[in-house]
Amino acid sequence: MTSKSEVPDSATRAAEALRRAPIPSDCDVRVDTIDQIESLPRLFLFGMQHVLVMYAGTVAVPLILGSALHLTTAQVIALISADLFTSGLATLLQTIGWWKFGARLPLIQGCSFAWRR
DSSP: OOOGGGSOOHHHHHHHHHHHSOOOTTOOOOOOOTTOOOOHHHHHHHHHHHHHHHHHHHHHHHHHHHHHTTOOHHHHHHHHHHHHHHHHHHHHHHHHOBTTBOOOSSOOOOOOSOOOO
């Protein structure tokens, strides 16, 4: 009589059958292209998309905040200018780095709607 440990289970038998199965020569093998470098026009378009989304998100906060606080047009313009300046400065600090500050990664810093009471 055979002991239970000597009898292969169905998963083991299936794995063994797959291992022994011949691989057809005309098999279409696809390589994952996650590390592929895109063409220059595509890189430019993706970069512009990133900048436009960043700009819209950065300008939206002063516009909404300025209208909620009933600021004048000149004050809203000054708020947008200050926001763009500080976002650009923080982006350069994070991207280029200075002393021990900055992630030294290509990222964009912007303002947020988050606040605490």
